[in-house]
Amino acid sequence: MKMGARWIVVLALALPMMSVGQPVDTPDHRGPTVSQEPTLEQLIRNRKGPIRARKDRGVVHAIDLDQRTGEISGYSYHFGPPAYDLKVTLLGSSYGALELLEPGMKVEVVYGDFGSSRLAFSIEQLPASEVVEH
Numbered sequence: 382m383k384m385g386a387r388w389i390v391v392l393a394l395a396l397p398m399m400s401v402g403q404p405v406d407t408p409d410h411r412g413p414t415v416s417q418e419p420t421l422e423q424l425i426r427n428r429k430g431p432i433r434a435r436k437d438r439g440v441v442h443a444i445d446l447d448q449r450t451g452e453i454s455g456y457s458y459h460f461g462p463p464a465y466d467l468k469v470t471l472l473g474s475s476y477g478a479l480e481l482l483e484p485g486m487k488v489e490v491v492y493g494d495f496g497s498s499r500l501a502f503s504i505e506q507l508p509a510s511e512v513v514e515h
Contacts, residue, residue: 421461424497424498424500434492435492435493436492437490438454441484443484444479449479456498456499457499458492458500459500461501468502469503477504487507488507489507
């Protein structure tokens with residue numbers, strides 16, 4: 382049996398046992414398995430103690446509007462469900478939207494730290510001349 386066919390058989394056997402929204406080990410070319418990141422619901426459910434607000438500055442590397450997640454200076458952020466009151470402020474305006482953030486923008490993020498991921502409370506665009514790490 383070819384290597385690709387083996388993975389198809391393994392996935393076909395494993396799919397009925399998987400739950401929606403649960404972390405799943407998936408094959409990857411870099412090694413035997415890679416675990417997907419936990420969902421926002423899992424992060425909140427599994428937290429220990431209060432969520433402390435913190436602030437950081439960085440560069441937007443990626444935004445996934447469908448999953449409402451992103452990467453800012455190497456850290457994974459959740460932006461909450463569409464009804465979540467995420468405050469986004471663009472430079473020179475008192476308004477903004479998650480959909481208007483673009484890779485390369487410098488931002489300041491107020492967030493709750495969950496260890497492996499962060500939940501953004503507010504995102505404010507900074508001037509391009511602002512010095513930030515990453």
